[in-house]
Amino acid sequence: MAEFVTVAGVDDIEEGELRAFDVRDARIAVANVAGAFHAFDDTCTHRQCSLAAGDLEDTTVICPCHGSEFDVTSGAVLQGPAREAVETYETRLEEDSLEIKV
Amino acid sequence: MSETFVIVGASLAGGGAAATLRQEGFDGRVILIGAEPQPPYERPPLSKDYLRGESSFEEALFQPSNFYEENGIETRFGARVTRVDATGNVVEFGDGEQVAYDRLLIATGGRNRRLSIPGLDLEGVYGLRTVADCERIRAEIAPGRKAVVVGMGFIGSEVAGSLRQSGVEVVIVDRNEAPLRRVLGEEVGRVIEGIHRDNGVSMIFEDTVAAFEGAGRVERVTTQGGRRIECDFAVVGLGIEPVTGLLAGTGVEIDNGIVVDEFCRTGVEGIYAAGDVANHYHPVFERRIRVEHWQNALKQGHAAARNMLDKDEPYDEIPWFWSDQYDLNLQYAGFHTEWDELVVRGSMGERNFVAFYRKDGRVLAAVAANRGRDLRRSMRLIKAQCPVDAAKLRDLDVDMRLLADAASSH
Numbered sequence: 001m002a003e004f005v006t007v008a009g010v011d012d013i014e015e016g017e018l019r020a021f022d023v024r025d026a027r028i029a030v031a032n033v034a035g036a037f038h039a040f041d042d043t044c045t046h047r048q049c050s051l052a053a054g055d056l057e058d059t060t061v062i063c064p065c066h067g068s069e070f071d072v073t074s075g076a077v078l079q080g081p082a083r084e085a086v087e088t089y090e091t092r093l094e095e096d097s098l099e100i101k102v
Numbered sequence: 103m104s105e106t107f108v109i110v111g112a113s114l115a116g117g118g119a120a121a122t123l124r125q126e127g128f129d130g131r132v133i134l135i136g137a138e139p140q141p142p143y144e145r146p147p148l149s150k151d152y153l154r155g156e157s158s159f160e161e162a163l164f165q166p167s168n169f170y171e172e173n174g175i176e177t178r179f180g181a182r183v184t185r186v187d188a189t190g191n192v193v194e195f196g197d198g199e200q201v202a203y204d205r206l207l208i209a210t211g212g213r214n215r216r217l218s219i220p221g222l223d224l225e226g227v228y229g230l231r232t233v234a235d236c237e238r239i240r241a242e243i244a245p246g247r248k249a250v251v252v253g254m255g256f257i258g259s260e261v262a263g264s265l266r267q268s269g270v271e272v273v274i275v276d277r278n279e280a281p282l283r284r285v286l287g288e289e290v291g292r293v294i295e296g297i298h299r300d301n302g303v304s305m306i307f308e309d310t311v312a313a314f315e316g317a318g319r320v321e322r323v324t325t326q327g328g329r330r331i332e333c334d335f336a337v338v339g340l341g342i343e344p345v346t347g348l349l350a351g352t353g354v355e356i357d358n359g360i361v362v363d364e365f366c367r368t369g370v371e372g373i374y375a376a377g378d379v380a381n382h383y384h385p386v387f388e389r390r391i392r393v394e395h396w397q398n399a400l401k402q403g404h405a406a407a408r409n410m411l412d413k414d415e416p417y418d419e420i421p422w423f424w425s426d427q428y429d430l431n432l433q434y435a436g437f438h439t440e441w442d443e444l445v446v447r448g449s450m451g452e453r454n455f456v457a458f459y460r461k462d463g464r465v466l467a468a469v470a471a472n473r474g475r476d477l478r479r480s481m482r483l484i485k486a487q488c489p490v491d492a493a494k495l496r497d498l499d500v501d502m503r504l505l506a507d508a509a510s511s512h
Contacts, residue, residue, distance in 0.1 A: 047151075047426070049431075049474075053474075053475060054474070054475060054478075055475055055478055055479065062478060063474075064431075064474030064475045064478065065424065065426075065431045065433075065474050066424050067397070067422070067424075067478070080400075081144065081146070081396070083161075
């Protein structure tokens with residue numbers, strides 16, 4: 001059963017920034033897009049680079065290794081070489097804590 | 103009557119252009135013709151994971167195999183166009199069969215450059231361009247076998263890395279003092295040399311192959327410097343030459359590939375070119391450049407298709423590519439042939455840096471080792487073509503995005 005897990009404080013990820021967290025057995029990246037948090041698998045589906053080490057432009061995360069682009073809100077591929085979407089996770093704020101449903 | 107757009111070259115550029123024509127709503131006939139029997143596929147894996155047997159060919163396919171039929175794209179794979187008749191508006195196959203076009207895109211790419219080295223035709227001597235080439239090399243790979251790689255450009259370096267990772271003993275012969283010295287400079291070349299040395303590759307610089315020798319099959323490579331290197335097989339990576347012969351007599355200008363303007367148009371009405379074969383006028387660098395990389399093939403193909411539909415959009419993407427060797431992720435962005443200063447951000451010793459090729463204060467290009475984020479952030483800086491303070495480029499505490507913002511607002 002998936003449940004919400006606290007991963008960080010709300011102030012730990014600045015606007016326009018990315019961070020990755022180990023949550024249970026998963027490595028999950030979180031993007032702060034204008035104050036809204038979007039969580040997705042940190043591992044690029046192309047060659048397994050960390051997406052949190054890449055760049056965030058609006059709601060697009062760009063893989064630092066080969067330039068694959070994903071929509072952080074849906075996980076969809078916007079630009080190859082990746083073909084497969086990344087998994088996304090529900091997030092919520094509980095007081096000052098950021099929680100991810102895993 | 104509906105129009106017919108013919109694309110010669112079922113490559114990334116050609117396949118991408120066909121897809122774009124449909125996405126843009128073109129409802130005429132689209133005919134995609136390719137000399138290789140396979141539908142368009144991506145070549146980067148051929149020197150990397152596919153060569154090492156870590157991924158399947160299906161994963162390298164540019165589009166799912168039913169894509170073309172579903173999108174009403176007629177395909178002729180395994181068919182080589184030998185001639186274009188620009189007066190009669192037809193392309194012709196080797197057997198004389200003709201296909202008429204209203205507009206034509208040439209995306210024939212390149213073929214491996216073959217130097218006249220004795221023994222080049224011996225069994226066990228390979229080039230690497232197509233999946234068929236890759237299969238032949240793959241069949242030679244086994245731990246403990248010995249290979250000579252000729253040329254330490256990007257393909258040679260990647261092949262050497264993949265062979266090494268598969269347990270093959272590798273000797274590289276390259277005529278330069280350091281790998282990629284002419285392109286990237288001595289300092290960056292030494293970093294690439296270092297990672298290969300750490301992984302047990304033997305490298306011979308400032309020497310060239312005199313002959314491949316063996317009884318029917320290659321057994322050794324001899325060099326101009328007098329070396330004799332025993333081997334089980336050899337891979338030659340000395341670059342490509344653009345495939346332009348089919349345009350002979352059409353009036354299309356050929357000069358280091360097919361000369362096209364910023365809209366991917368040749369000087370002959372209705373004929374376009376994109377990808378490795380196109381020597382394209384780049385509006386940012388204000389000169390023609392011919393780029394032999396994945397991103398250019400893909401995006402220039404898209405751009406050419408849109409311009410075939412009279413969108414009049416100049417293609418001005420900053421050239422960018424990656425090269426994975428062992429655990430090194432190398433990336434390059436921009437275009438440079440010369441530079442007066444190499445500004446390094448990060449540590450070359452730790453193989454974590456971006457090196458900027460700077461001329462008259464402007465950043466023309468950058469190469470990054472395991473520092474992809476900064477490389478991507480420098481692309482806007484390159485596009486702006488404005489002077490940038492070297493001290494700021496060097497300072498790891500300065501956010502590259504801010505430098506790019508400042509340059510873009512110039």
